[in-house]
Amino acid sequence: MTEPNPCLECGICCTHFRISFYWAEADDAPGGFVPAHMTEKLNHHMRCMKGSNDVPRRCSALEGVIGEAVSCSIYENRPSPCRAFPVFFEDGTPNPKCNELREKINLPPIEPWFFPQAA
Numbered sequence: 001m002t003e004p005n006p007c008l009e010c011g012i013c014c015t016h017f018r019i020s021f022y023w024a025e026a027d028d029a030p031g032g033f034v035p036a037h038m039t040e041k042l043n044h045h046m047r048c049m050k051g052s053n054d055v056p057r058r059c060s061a062l063e064g065v066i067g068e069a070v071s072c073s074i075y076e077n078r079p080s081p082c083r084a085f086p087v088f089f090e091d092g093t094p095n096p097k098c099n100e101l102r103e104k105i106n107l108p109p110i111e112p113w114f115f116p117q118a119a
């Protein structure tokens with residue numbers, strides 16, 4: 001059994017938050033990985049994903065139609081705030097912020113996901 005992935009029909013968080021992170025996560029810094037051309041400078045220490053600091057907000061890496069079918073074009077190299085926003089917590093309960101955001105685009109709430117117990 002694999003974990004369900006409700007993000008593939010959602011994407012609302014990628015149009016809701018300013019996606020900001022320490023500048024050196026971008027790939028023009030040693031060890032950086034986020035494509036720098038998809039970011040913009042916020043201040044001396046921080047950058048954000050292009051599009052996420054504008055209104056209406058939409059991260060420039062988001063592809064597709066929110067509420068229908070979406071994907072992150074830099075998924076393997078997405079910045080830390082995207083990695084830190086879970087759909088499910090460790091006990092399988094859904095992130096309540098996801099359900100709050102999903103309601104705004106008429107998507108159903110995410111059901112709890114229970115991990116199989118180890119034998």
Ligand code: SF4
Binds near residue numbers: 013086
């Ligand atoms: S709001 Fe939650 S369910 Fe929707 S794309 Fe973001 S992480 Fe996934």
Ligand code: SF4
Binds near residue numbers: 049059060074078082
């Ligand atoms: S980098 Fe990807 S996961 Fe992060 S906000 Fe942009 S589209 Fe969403």
